[in-house]
Amino acid sequence: MQFSAIQRILGILLMVFSVTMLPPLLVSIWYDDGAYSAFLIAFIIILMVGAVSWIMVSDQRRELRLRDGFMVVVMFWTVLGISGSLPFTLAVDPHMSLTDAVFESISGLTTTGSTVIMGLDELPPSILFYRQQLQWLGGMGIIVLAVAVLPMLGIGGMQLYRAETPGPMKDSKLTPRITETAKALWYIYLGLTIACTLAYWAAGMSLFDAIGHAFSTIAIGGFSTHDASIGFFDSTLIEMIAVVFLLLSGVNFALHFIAISRRNPKVYLVDSEFRFYLAVLLFVAIVVTVVLYTTGTYSDLGEAFTKGLFQAVSIGTTAGFTTADYSLWPGFVAIVLLFTSFIGGCAGSTGGGIKVIRFLLLIKQGLREITRLIHPSAQIPIRVGQKTITPRVVEAVWGFFALYVASFTFMYLALALTGLDLMTSFSAVAASINNLGPGLASVGTNYAGLNDPAKWILCFAMLLGRLEIFTLLVLLTPAYWRK
Amino acid sequence: MQFSAIQRILGILLMVFSVTMLPPLLVSIWYDDGAYSAFLIAFIIILMVGAVSWIMVSDQRRELRLRDGFMVVVMFWTVLGISGSLPFTLAVDPHMSLTDAVFESISGLTTTGSTVIMGLDELPPSILFYRQQLQWLGGMGIIVLAVAVLPMLGIGGMQLYRAETPGPMKDSKLTPRITETAKALWYIYLGLTIACTLAYWAAGMSLFDAIGHAFSTIAIGGFSTHDASIGFFDSTLIEMIAVVFLLLSGVNFALHFIAISRRNPKVYLVDSEFRFYLAVLLFVAIVVTVVLYTTGTYSDLGEAFTKGLFQAVSIGTTAGFTTADYSLWPGFVAIVLLFTSFIGGCAGSTGGGIKVIRFLLLIKQGLREITRLIHPSAQIPIRVGQKTITPRVVEAVWGFFALYVASFTFMYLALALTGLDLMTSFSAVAASINNLGPGLASVGTNYAGLNDPAKWILCFAMLLGRLEIFTLLVLLTPAYWRK
Ligand SMILES: [K+]
Numbered sequence: 001m002q003f004s005a006i007q008r009i010l011g012i013l014l015m016v017f018s019v020t021m022l023p024p025l026l027v028s029i030w031y032d033d034g035a036y037s038a039f040l041i042a043f044i045i046i047l048m049v050g051a052v053s054w055i056m057v058s059d060q061r062r063e064l065r066l067r068d069g070f071m072v073v074v075m076f077w078t079v080l081g082i083s084g085s086l087p088f089t090l091a092v093d094p095h096m097s098l099t100d101a102v103f104e105s106i107s108g109l110t111t112t113g114s115t116v117i118m119g120l121d122e123l124p125p126s127i128l129f130y131r132q133q134l135q136w137l138g139g140m141g142i143i144v145l146a147v148a149v150l151p152m153l154g155i156g157g158m159q160l161y162r163a164e165t166p167g168p169m170k171d172s173k174l175t176p177r178i179t180e181t182a183k184a185l186w187y188i189y190l191g192l193t194i195a196c197t198l199a200y201w202a203a204g205m206s207l208f209d210a211i212g213h214a215f216s217t218i219a220i221g222g223f224s225t226h227d228a229s230i231g232f233f234d235s236t237l238i239e240m241i242a243v244v245f246l247l248l249s250g251v252n253f254a255l256h257f258i259a260i261s262r263r264n265p266k267v268y269l270v271d272s273e274f275r276f277y278l279a280v281l282l283f284v285a286i287v288v289t290v291v292l293y294t295t296g297t298y299s300d301l302g303e304a305f306t307k308g309l310f311q312a313v314s315i316g317t318t319a320g321f322t323t324a325d326y327s328l329w330p331g332f333v334a335i336v337l338l339f340t341s342f343i344g345g346c347a348g349s350t351g352g353g354i355k356v357i358r359f360l361l362l363i364k365q366g367l368r369e370i371t372r373l374i375h376p377s378a379q380i381p382i383r384v385g386q387k388t389i390t391p392r393v394v395e396a397v398w399g400f401f402a403l404y405v406a407s408f409t410f411m412y413l414a415l416a417l418t419g420l421d422l423m424t425s426f427s428a429v430a431a432s433i434n435n436l437g438p439g440l441a442s443v444g445t446n447y448a449g450l451n452d453p454a455k456w457i458l459c460f461a462m463l464l465g466r467l468e469i470f471t472l473l474v475l476l477t478p479a480y481w482r483k
Numbered sequence: 484m485q486f487s488a489i490q491r492i493l494g495i496l497l498m499v500f501s502v503t504m505l506p507p508l509l510v511s512i513w514y515d516d517g518a519y520s521a522f523l524i525a526f527i528i529i530l531m532v533g534a535v536s537w538i539m540v541s542d543q544r545r546e547l548r549l550r551d552g553f554m555v556v557v558m559f560w561t562v563l564g565i566s567g568s569l570p571f572t573l574a575v576d577p578h579m580s581l582t583d584a585v586f587e588s589i590s591g592l593t594t595t596g597s598t599v600i601m602g603l604d605e606l607p608p609s610i611l612f613y614r615q616q617l618q619w620l621g622g623m624g625i626i627v628l629a630v631a632v633l634p635m636l637g638i639g640g641m642q643l644y645r646a647e648t649p650g651p652m653k654d655s656k657l658t659p660r661i662t663e664t665a666k667a668l669w670y671i672y673l674g675l676t677i678a679c680t681l682a683y684w685a686a687g688m689s690l691f692d693a694i695g696h697a698f699s700t701i702a703i704g705g706f707s708t709h710d711a712s713i714g715f716f717d718s719t720l721i722e723m724i725a726v727v728f729l730l731l732s733g734v735n736f737a738l739h740f741i742a743i744s745r746r747n748p749k750v751y752l753v754d755s756e757f758r759f760y761l762a763v764l765l766f767v768a769i770v771v772t773v774v775l776y777t778t779g780t781y782s783d784l785g786e787a788f789t790k791g792l793f794q795a796v797s798i799g800t801t802a803g804f805t806t807a808d809y810s811l812w813p814g815f816v817a818i819v820l821l822f823t824s825f826i827g828g829c830a831g832s833t834g835g836g837i838k839v840i841r842f843l844l845l846i847k848q849g850l851r852e853i854t855r856l857i858h859p860s861a862q863i864p865i866r867v868g869q870k871t872i873t874p875r876v877v878e879a880v881w882g883f884f885a886l887y888v889a890s891f892t893f894m895y896l897a898l899a900l901t902g903l904d905l906m907t908s909f910s911a912v913a914a915s916i917n918n919l920g921p922g923l924a925s926v927g928t929n930y931a932g933l934n935d936p937a938k939w940i941l942c943f944a945m946l947l948g949r950l951e952i953f954t955l956l957v958l959l960t961p962a963y964w965r966k
């Protein structure tokens with residue numbers, strides 16, 4: 001393990017992260033909301049810690065090895081998650097415990113979007129802005145993680161996207177080095193954010209809300225500046241804008257990159273993952289619509305469809321925005337949506353869950369096993385688009401799925417052990433590991449009422465989901481620490 | 484498809500099955516309980532239908548092909564399941580609808596053991612005897628299915644047990660032809676049943692109850708002649724007898740066969756599946772004991788352990804016997820036990836669930852994927868005991884697991900759609916697909932209160948679980964029906 005190299009990177013990271021305290025500081029001064037000192041102190045502390053960490057090892061120039069990558073990625077999210085909680089603990093309003101502050105920060109950075117704060121509408125604007133910004137920063141990290149880092153580490157079959165990416169990406173070679181990849185993707189990310197801000201603003205949000213919700217939309221985060229989430233605006237237009245930008249953000253950003261650099265929208269249509277992603281969300285939207293209409297939840301079919309579509313996309317992409325009436329919907333709809341969040345966004349997007357491509361591979365492998373029963377001696381390759389998937393990738397995806405289910409089960413049991421009822425436990429773990437946000441029962445809109453151990457378990461669940469299980473679990477094996 | 488050959492087999496099967504109406508008929512006459520006509524009429528109808536089916540094609544002598552095996556197995560369980568409901572529909576007491584009669588019959592034959600009858604203690608003895616016998620007959624079918632038929636069909640990795648069985652079974656060649664295998668296994672099955680009957684009887688049960696509960700113990704069925712299940716007897720001795728015989732019945736019967744024919748109990752100890760099976764149940768028993776003791780559910784540690792052990796083994800092997808106080812236990816215990824039932828018994832036993840060997844392979848593959856992240860270029864074979872598992876078997880086990888989860892999810896959603904609450908739906912599907920029996924919430928002890936569509940969905944779930952998913956699903960693919 002190259003501890004000095006890791007420390008150096010973390011030092012730089014913290015110094016960069018400290019700068020993100022300045023925009024909310026400016027917001028605080030602009031609105032004169034009295035919260036500026038929290039951001040100022042946090043800025044100084046994080047900058048100092050970062051600088052000291054860096055200076056201690058700045059003369060050492062050892063290269064990171066591949067294996068160190070796991071550690072860097074895990075440290076990235078945990079250290080920033082904890083550092084990000086500083087303004088919450090330092091602020092007077094809201095007055096938050098350490099547990100709550102860390103929960104809110106990790107929920108923000110992992111773009112989960114579950115909150116322990118009640119009464120968002122009364123908070124200082126700078127705190128609200130900071131929460132939205134946390135999600136946006138988290139989203140930036142996720143894209144680079146998902147497009148460039150995880151494929152390199154070979155996590156859960158994502159080596160699929162390593163050297164030769166499937167289908168349309170094959171002959172266009174994504175800018176190779178991580179930093180350059182990051183820059184290219186961040187331009188797209190920034191572009192989407194600006195477009196989304198303008199659309200929300202034009203549709204009637206205040207500029208402050210428009211920026212904030214664009215942040216949490218493009219990051220598929222789900223934080224809102226209002227307790228009632230998107231439902232606060234009571235506007236079908238705003239809901240449809242959210243649908244469009246969530247759909248875009250749930251797509252592999254590498255695919256966006258290729259489509260843009262080739263100026264060819266056909267790139268999307270030939271991508272198997274993209275097509276399956278749209279098909280799943282459309283199917284769920286229709287099922288939800290039919291149930292909402294036939295149960296008389298909405299007597300107007302058009303209204304049932306826009307509500308159904310919004311909720312299917314919001315939960316299916318793992319954003320977790322809600323509208324006011326969602327909690328009154330039939331339980332069947334709630335559970336269909338919760339299960340859809342397990343599929344989640346495309347690989348390389350800001351969405352959570354298992355990821356569409358893995359789901360597609362699981363289905364194909366399941367069907368292959370049935371076919372093999374009928375034709376025991378046939379050689380049946382698994383294909384995605386034009387590309388044949390190697391057994392190694394298929395095995396990695398299986399391993400991912402099994403560990404996902406196993407992790408889910410253990411955390412579910414752990415949560416039940418803290419005394420939560422079974423539906424709360426189940427949905428809270430699902431909403432956390434899928435980086436979705438809102439659950440059912442006691443955690444339908446807010447996690448404030450949970451006990452502290454439960455909140456820490458859910459912090460772990462959010463990190464586990466965001467780091468695609470393996471990255472975090474590998475650090476817990478003795479083999480990783482052996483020379 | 485060799486329809487005539489399949490029809491011929493089913494004809495013979497029905498004629499044989501009709502004979503099983505005679506023991507309850509004799510019981511009815513012995514106790515003079517007034518239910519004898521139900522069994523007499525059922526006997527005649529089933530015999531006639533079987534005979535006619537057989538005579539129609541008795542001059543044709545076409546051989547079955549491997550592919551027909553799936554159809555025969557599925558027909559076996561569905562046709563007998565429906566035929567077995569005849570005495571319930573014909574009886575005056577209990578007065579049952581067609582749905583309820585089929586549910587009870589399929590629950591019996593698949594050794595699920597969930598019941599829609601309330602007031603068992605007041606039923607005619609012949610009906611009670613018939614229910615217990617259904618489970619015992621189902622268990623006989625399952626052993627042959629699991630040891631001889633499924634490995635031949637290559638279902639879900641069970642080809643592992645086909646030509647060369649792993650570890651200790653390798654050099655002893657199980658009697659090759661199915662009929663001879665069946666005979667050998669049935670002697671063991673019968674021997675266990677007699678021993679269990681004597682033990683229960685000696686421990687204080689009436690001979691009638693002893694036979695009935697031995698039937699449902701060795702079949703890991705869980706039907707009882709009392710509403711209070713094993714709790715009726717309020718005897719730690721009886722509970723411990725149940726534990727011993729359930730543990731024995733949850734073991735691969737092929738392993739019993741080898742141990743007996745070699746007169747060498749060491750055969751068990753070197754079997755990886757057997758060891759893992761005991762370890763899991765012991766671990767769960769200890770967890771349950773600790774929770775029962777620390778929550779003050781039982782203030783005596785010894786009592787907490789015997790209660791914990793009984794329930795861990797009863798649910799873990801998927802028997803589903805309960806004691807009276809079980810429903811008052813903490814929710815955490817209930818959910819731990821419900822999840823344990825997903826692991827289930829060993830392959831080749833009368834237990835349900837995913838099966839211990841598959842679970843073991845899933846864990847080994849999950850761990851291998853983690854190791855591969857650290858050593859990307861290493862060749863890491865998966866071993867069970869001495870044997871290296873081929874990638875083909877690993878893939879088949881993954882396919883099984885994925886389809887298990889997918890089937891579970893779809894049936895859970897379907898049940899929720901019929902209007903059941905989420906915990907009832909979840910636990911009912913789990914208890915049915917795992918062939919466990921009792922669920923939680925509204926189906927904690929009895930399924931009588933469910934709506935008819937829900938009961939049919941659960942019948943499907945029980946068959947799906949018993950036929951190890953693939954056998955049933957393969958019939959639903961167009962490829963199966965293509966020439
Ligand atoms: K989210």
Ligand SMILES: [K+]
Nearest residue numbers: 595704802919
């Ligand atoms: K059972």
